[in-house]
Amino acid sequence: MNSISPNLNIMIKACEKASKVIIRDFGEIENLQVSKKGPRDFVTKTDKKVEKILIEELSKSKKNYSFITEESGKIKNSNEDSCWIIDPIDGTINFMHGIPHFAISIALRINDELKCGLVFDPIKNEMFYAEKKSGAYFNNHRVRVSSKTNLEECLFTSNSDGVKHATPQLNMRNTGCAALDLAYVGAGRLDGFFHNNINIWDIAAGVLIIDEAGGKVSDISKFGDEAINIRASNGNIYQKMLEITKNF
Missing domain, CATH: 3.30.540.10 (Fructose-1,6-Bisphosphatase, subunit A, domain 1)
Structure with a gap:
């Protein structure tokens, strides 16, 4: 312990x-x-x-x-x-x-x-x-974030809007629980997470978990506590994920 x-x-x-x-x-x-x-x-x-x-x-x-x-x-x-x-x-x-x-x-x-x-x-x-x-x-x-570099091997989560936006470029899931999505990215079960218009109470704990697990999280400080747009993943695929979600 x-x-x-x-x-x-x-x-x-x-x-x-x-x-x-x-x-x-x-x-x-x-x-x-x-x-x-x-x-x-x-x-x-x-x-x-x-x-x-x-x-x-x-x-x-x-x-x-x-x-x-x-x-x-x-x-x-x-x-x-x-x-x-x-x-x-x-x-x-x-x-x-x-x-x-x-x-x-x-x-x-x-x-x-x-x-x-x-x-x-x-x-x-x-x-x-x-x-x-x-x-x-x-x-x-x-725990550490995953070390995958090949997007085809990665699994991402978002809400239904995000899933629609990124399919078929990314393997997508919508699990209905952002807090666990982020925790799973931190533990290496998932590789990336992106979501728009989300609230601080859904993501605050998960953001720190990913950060401390060696992952990369977009700067959420500019949003206040509501209607936050967040991008998070392992560092190897972060830029590729940003590229795919740039119009989301």
Whole structure:
């Protein structure tokens, strides 16, 4: 086990606590699939419950840190320069349909610099995390981006617009969970990711994971926290990917 900072330790504990709710509620989804009302309201409640647990847990030791969250927006506390960025369930549509591919995403940003990032897939029990200048890890093992150079051997992800744009030049997937897409690029499972008009809570943790895994990520600082255009991949194929997505 590599040594981790107190901040990352808090993030891991918060995720583990919140994931119990997610796993329990995900188990109920099958019953709701067949009901007339459908699972949408139920999933919104799960999202809010999970976010509440994360905020409570993260606030216990850092009472003055602020938050940017998907559900509650900006929560300003006395320290606005230190900010937790949270997506309680990235991949809610997958969750809603009983597809086990979604994640909790938490990042810590201090003075506009990402310091810690964590993407946790509670169903597969897979945890991806990184700290600034300390490398990227998957379930306590160090990970690196892939080293592929031949685009034909690479696998890329985006949303449906991106998939349409880049097929057939690139092998494309749309998994419905940007946080895991980025984490997978960091761990070398995928080779590249690009997306337009995405929000900071979907990508903050993943950006740091790829960065620390030796990958290349476009500069997202010029966008603010919403409607971000992002490009990320291993360094060998980054320029080729930019070329193919330049009109996207």
